Amino acid sequence: MSHMKSRRVIVVGGGIVGLAAAYKLLNNNPELSVTVLEKEDAVGQHQSGHNSGVLHAGLYYQPGSSKARLAVSGIREMTQFCQAEGVPHEICGKVVVAVTEDEVPRLQDLLARGTANGLRGLKWLSGAELREIEPHAAGVAAVQVPEEGIVDYSKVCLALVRRIRGLGGEVLTNSGVRRLEKNGAAWIAHTPRGDVAADVLLNCAGLQSDRVARMAGLELSMQIVPFRGVYYKLRAHRTHLVRNLIYPVPNPSFPFLGVHFTRMIGGGIEAGPNAVLALSREGYRFGQFSLRDLAQSLAFRGLWRFLMKYPGESWKEVRRSYSKEMFCRALGRLVPEIATADLEPGTSGVRAQAMYPNGELVQDFVFGEGPNQLHVLNAPSPGATASLSIADEIVRKLEQVMS
Numbered sequence: 203m204s205h206m207k208s209r210r211v212i213v214v215g216g217g218i219v220g221l222a223a224a225y226k227l228l229n230n231n232p233e234l235s236v237t238v239l240e241k242e243d244a245v246g247q248h249q250s251g252h253n254s255g256v257l258h259a260g261l262y263y264q265p266g267s268s269k270a271r272l273a274v275s276g277i278r279e280m281t282q283f284c285q286a287e288g289v290p291h292e293i294c295g296k297v298v299v300a301v302t303e304d305e306v307p308r309l310q311d312l313l314a315r316g317t318a319n320g321l322r323g324l325k326w327l328s329g330a331e332l333r334e335i336e337p338h339a340a341g342v343a344a345v346q347v348p349e350e351g352i353v354d355y356s357k358v359c360l361a362l363v364r365r366i367r368g369l370g371g372e373v374l375t376n377s378g379v380r381r382l383e384k385n386g387a388a389w390i391a392h393t394p395r396g397d398v399a400a401d402v403l404l405n406c407a408g409l410q411s412d413r414v415a416r417m418a419g420l421e422l423s424m425q426i427v428p429f430r431g432v433y434y435k436l437r438a439h440r441t442h443l444v445r446n447l448i449y450p451v452p453n454p455s456f457p458f459l460g461v462h463f464t465r466m467i468g469g470g471i472e473a474g475p476n477a478v479l480a481l482s483r484e485g486y487r488f489g490q491f492s493l494r495d496l497a498q499s500l501a502f503r504g505l506w507r508f509l510m511k512y513p514g515e516s517w518k519e520v521r522r523s524y525s526k527e528m529f530c531r532a533l534g535r536l537v538p539e540i541a542t543a544d545l546e547p548g549t550s551g552v553r554a555q556a557m558y559p560n561g562e563l564v565q566d567f568v569f570g571e572g573p574n575q576l577h578v579l580n581a582p583s584p585g586a587t588a589s590l591s592i593a594d595e596i597v598r599k600l601e602q603v604m605s
């Protein structure tokens with residue numbers, strides 16, 4: 203890290219990835235000057251503050267992928283971080299449930315993946331053993347993942363800000379980067395609060411990361427396609443139906459994990475989310491609409507190819523987003539006692555999912571590089587769990603791109 207000494211780094215985006223990166227950069231080299239520029243009036247207002255709040259240990263991901271590697275190390279580091287910072291969290295374990303016999307081979311594959319990825323304590327459960335852990339769950343078999351848990355990622359973001367400031371770094375809110383300019387070797391970021399100069403640019407702008415990358419002159423073939431996910435909550439008198447985390451066996455083509463039950467660290471049980479094309483990259487209320495965002499999604503040929511490749515799945519998700527009954531049926535596969543009357547509207551989130559022009563979803567974490575610039579172009583789930591390990595990867599990559 204010696205050649206990074208005394209350099210100025212700007213981090214665009216005060217979500218959990220940008221904050222973790224800023225913290226690790228300063229922690230590894232206290233002489234570095236690091237400024238996080240966040241466009242909202244507080245950190246963690248987008249994906250990092252609108253997610254399921256689950257600590258994922260890396261069960262699902264292709265062995266050898268960055269996701270697998272960084273989730274496994276990330277969950278351990280995130281758990282230690284939360285302990286050190288007093289961030290509310292709980293390692294309560296999760297069950298992934300095969301509801302029918304034909305899902306059993308895919309569940310076996312997941313167990314093999316998790317084992318290959320180095321997860322500890324994975325256990326195959328019969329239907330009867332599953333019900334000892336989750337008495338109201340239905341299933342012919344399940345895998346128990348004891349390392350996983352729940353956490354408040356908004357509080358993780360605030361703890362990261364404290365650490366950054368403690369190490370002399372800056373976190374500026376209301377500082378959206380509107381334009382990036384090169385002045386000789388230096389970057390100039392234009393924000394409503396003034397211009398900020400730096401030697402190195404790190405883009406962690408989540409839902410806006412492709413736009414920020416293009417602002418910096420990077421040529422990209424892939425694009426962020428926003429997928430909105432809506433949650434329901436179990437009414438208070440029915441929360442006994444779920445003890446902790448109950449997940450279905452996911453469809454291997456989709457990184458989204460299917461509707462699941464999540465006990466929230468602040469109390470209550472959430473159910474969901476679904477996944478439909480969002481009409482706005484940052485729209486959390488039903489019907490919220492951005493002409494720019496929608497036009498950009500529709501002009502992207504990858505989206506049309508995706509819809510042609512997966513018409514059944516796409517249509518099912520759209521119908522599920524309009525029909526509480528269908529949503530409830532999907533949940534009822536896992537916990538049959540659930541009725542529509544048990545569900546009340548919950549929160550929502552928008553996923554920044556990068557897509558290739560051929561319509562395939564980008565599965566792994568992806569970075570884009572250029573001289574004195576690094577861009578995090580795809581950091582979907584388990585990006586929050588893995589953020590501290592993604593940050594280590596960022597520090598390594600930044601050393602390589604710095605001239």
Ligand SMILES: Cc1cc2nc3c(=O)[nH]c(=O)nc-3n(C[C@H](O)[C@H](O)[C@H](O)COP(=O)(O)OP(=O)(O)OC[C@H]3O[C@@H](n4cnc5c(N)ncnc54)[C@H](O)[C@@H]3O)c2cc1C
Binds near residue numbers: 218380475
């Ligand atoms: C519905 C849902 C459920 C999920 N569940 C989980 C889960 O249970 N566990 C898990 O580990 N992960 C989960 N994830 C994924 C996780 O939330 C993300 O991987 C993680 O939050 C990504 O963090 P980020 O910092 O990259 O993005 P973000 O949190 O979106 O942060 C990007 C930041 O950049 C800022 N920004 C954008 N443009 C600019 C600009 N021009 N100038 C300045 N600032 C800018 C934004 O305001 C934002 O604050 C979930 C995601 C969603 C959407």
